[in-house]
Amino acid sequence: MFSKACEYGIRASTYIALKSLEGTRVSLKEIADKIDSPVAFTAKILQQLSKKQIIESVKGSLGGFQISQSNISQIKLAQIVYAIDGNNVYEGCGLGLKRCNSNEPCPVHDKFIQIRADLKEMLESTSLYDMTMGLEEGLTHLKR
Template sequence: MLSKSSEYAIKAMIYIAQASNTKNIGVAEIAKGINAPQPFTAKILQNLTKQKILRSIKGPKGGFYLTAPDLKQSIAKIIYAIDGKVTFNKCVLGLHNCSEEKPCPLHHEYKKIKIDIINMIEKNTLADFVSKLNSGEIYLKAIQ
């Protein structure tokens, strides 16, 4: 359902959100922390920075970070920045002419699930996931 870019973007943003209260984090550390290729991670982080979803500082003590207001961003904002809102408008079977008038075999059932997913990603924030990570409710590769 999500592109690899969106998957890495979400993991990177959660990783940064969990760690950036103590320091700026470099792309190499982020890529290693989320088990993603460094060049691909760098490209994703640059995109998020250009869209003002993520912040960065250049220089020897530079890196990526998030402020307290940034932590209130929804997971949806990250996905939409990477893949656009069309991500959830596509046919689950990849049919180009799937619609309400000419639905694919999974259209109506998937529509219900899709609505739940959209509600979940729009409701949950980076802060929500950091809180759950810190309490041990959920897992993302541990910060060293």
């Protein structure tokens, strides 16, 4: 569904959001540890997300990553997926055809349309805040 990079990106953003809600900035090391991801690779992904202004990075000692309170509720999963994987998930034919649309459909075009739409709707309606909801109470987790 998503690339590894994207999966790490969503998990990392969610963890950063969780800690930002508590008012603390988190380091790359802590993030990678808490979401069980390779440190250096995670760093690259966080750089991407930082450039796209989905998360904020603070350099230097006491630096780390954080997300503003307003962004925690406004940033949707769709934006993270788009920032890392582009629009392949939403567009892009299920059978890999470049030219596939309602006028010139592949045999499963119409059936995929609906599933993609549901996925899109889900990603566009789920905020980072929503993602953190179950985490505090241990109802959900981000590791392994």
